[in-house]
Amino acid sequence: MNDLINDLYQEIILDHGREPRNFGECEPHNKSADGHNPLCGDNLKLTFLLNDQNIIEDIKFTGEGCAISLASASLMTEKLKGKKIEVAEEIFKDFTNLVSGSDEDLKVLNEEDSLYALKGVGGFPMRVKCATMAWHAFNQALKD
Amino acid sequence: MDDSKTLNLNVRKDFPILSKKILEKKDLIYFDTAASAQKPNTVIDETNDFYKNHYSNVSRGVHTLSVESTFRYEDARKKVQKFLNARSENEIIFTKSATEGINLVAQTFYEKFMQKGDEVILSLIEHHSNLIPWFFLRDKYGVVLKFANIQPSGEIDIDHFNSLFTNKTKIVSLTHLSNVFGTELNEKAISICKNKNIPILLDGCQSAAHLKIDVQKLGCDFFVFSGHKTYGPAGIGVLYGTENLLSEMPPYQGGGGMIGDVSLEGASYAELPAKYEAGTPPLVEAHGLGIAIDYMNKIGLDNIIEHENEITKYAFNKLNEIDFIEIHGGDNKRNSIISFNIKNVHSHEVSSFLDVEGIAIRAGHHCCQPLMKHLGVNSTARLSFGVYNSLEEVDKFVIALHKCKEFFNK
Numbered sequence: 001m002n003d004l005i006n007d008l009y010q011e012i013i014l015d016h017g018r019e020p021r022n023f024g025e026c027e028p029h030n031k032s033a034d035g036h037n038p039l040c041g042d043n044l045k046l047t048f049l050l051n052d053q054n055i056i057e058d059i060k061f062t063g064e065g066c067a068i069s070l071a072s073a074s075l076m077t078e079k080l081k082g083k084k085i086e087v088a089e090e091i092f093k094d095f096t097n098l099v100s101g102s103d104e105d106l107k108v109l110n111e112e113d114s115l116y117a118l119k120g121v122g123g124f125p126m127r128v129k130c131a132t133m134a135w136h137a138f139n140q141a142l143k144d
Numbered sequence: 145m146d147d148s149k150t151l152n153l154n155v156r157k158d159f160p161i162l163s164k165k166i167l168e169k170k171d172l173i174y175f176d177t178a179a180s181a182q183k184p185n186t187v188i189d190e191t192n193d194f195y196k197n198h199y200s201n202v203s204r205g206v207h208t209l210s211v212e213s214t215f216r217y218e219d220a221r222k223k224v225q226k227f228l229n230a231r232s233e234n235e236i237i238f239t240k241s242a243t244e245g246i247n248l249v250a251q252t253f254y255e256k257f258m259q260k261g262d263e264v265i266l267s268l269i270e271h272h273s274n275l276i277p278w279f280f281l282r283d284k285y286g287v288v289l290k291f292a293n294i295q296p297s298g299e300i301d302i303d304h305f306n307s308l309f310t311n312k313t314k315i316v317s318l319t320h321l322s323n324v325f326g327t328e329l330n331e332k333a334i335s336i337c338k339n340k341n342i343p344i345l346l347d348g349c350q351s352a353a354h355l356k357i358d359v360q361k362l363g364c365d366f367f368v369f370s371g372h373k374t375y376g377p378a379g380i381g382v383l384y385g386t387e388n389l390l391s392e393m394p395p396y397q398g399g400g401g402m403i404g405d406v407s408l409e410g411a412s413y414a415e416l417p418a419k420y421e422a423g424t425p426p427l428v429e430a431h432g433l434g435i436a437i438d439y440m441n442k443i444g445l446d447n448i449i450e451h452e453n454e455i456t457k458y459a460f461n462k463l464n465e466i467d468f469i470e471i472h473g474g475d476n477k478r479n480s481i482i483s484f485n486i487k488n489v490h491s492h493e494v495s496s497f498l499d500v501e502g503i504a505i506r507a508g509h510h511c512c513q514p515l516m517k518h519l520g521v522n523s524t525a526r527l528s529f530g531v532y533n534s535l536e537e538v539d540k541f542v543i544a545l546h547k548c549k550e551f552f553n554k
Contacts, residue, residue: 002500004167005551009493014552040492040508041516041523064522066492067552124496 007120017067022077026060035137046137054085073134099131156532158184170502173537178528181375190435194428202427217427220434227437229358234416237383242349243273245368245383250277252393258314260286265316267292272511274347298325298473316344321351325473326481354480376436380429397422452480455529459538483524489552491525497548
């Protein structure tokens, strides 16, 4: 099998794509945003609860999409749950750099992170949007 | 594969891009002609030659280069007129795209013939380019839009279509060949419009290079297509309209080239076709489209159609045999396009997987989100064929599909 495909679809991606974690709507929640990829029609709704210490207490998503977009959203919720918002923003920046093949040094993510499995998306420029859809929704929710 | 049946047009050599290796080692199998066709050498060379040896603006100067450019631009119009069998060159308007052609008709037809509450009939299978220009009329002017249902076969439900007409119906706009199903418009839809004396626009983006077009025989009032899907350059589109309607409708955009006489108090407008061609047109692209038409004529449209029908049928039968494949649009005849899904695998995965095998197919909603909703899918994978494809490529594709299914369901 081709290395590029194996890099793109690591076991953890296929697993989370098939059985996304934290799938559903967060109740109660005080932040939400919709993610949408107009080029292909994939979409998701992200909801989370930010407590008064600015910690993401709970975070969930629903939606439909390809393995990459679902796995990315699933891994994102696992990673961000329990994080302070400042840390989550750093992770967002790192992740965006990671999947877009940017040379910028990662600050908080490293090879041990499950999110690192999405690095292979860099080999498929047209799929970067799949991987970042949930993250842009998260970023949008913070701004709203 | 039974080689004896293969109708080989032997044109692969005409398309330089087809010798490109994908990821440095895989032969390119291009199954995305419905999104955009590849370009033959003649189109590439002739457009280069235009810039190198003949280029100037059209219809504006009297010097040698202006004459050479204008000649090429107008010669392309003649070729398009013959290609569509329009009655006159005045019925051929060059636009930047088929999309612009539909916008042009929607805006100017409304301005001349419609008012608030008037109705337009479309269908569920329309491309966004044949929806949004009409949405604009609904949003801006209170025009009512009605949508014909489709049958499971992917064809428009003619009875339902017929029932949508009222005394407020002013125009109908339908795809001539579905970019999702590859199904041709039932000609009854056109005859219904004719009987009711309602103008009909046909979106010919997918049909122009894959069916023989005769606008007089079809009986449509407007027909649009794009250069890039017919082996020509992007940036050039064609709007055919009957001289009657085009004469009555007002100009679309204002600017140079579309005027009769201008004073500070006002302007009169040019005769057809210049009336609708404000600004410097995509002249080299128009010439390129003319060369692409020459190219198709040289192979022969009948040969092209026979070749593509054979491949489409072959691919359909192959896909139909595979239990994990769901083909959209029933068993009816298709022209050069097949939409499908691998059960439980998103079309993105299919497309990325095939990509590393050197196979280019389209995945997504194909600019038909209302249709996807109707089909109950988020997206589909789409195969589409052109003159350069072969049965052998279909065989390779089918092997890759099995590998793909195995990979994602491991």
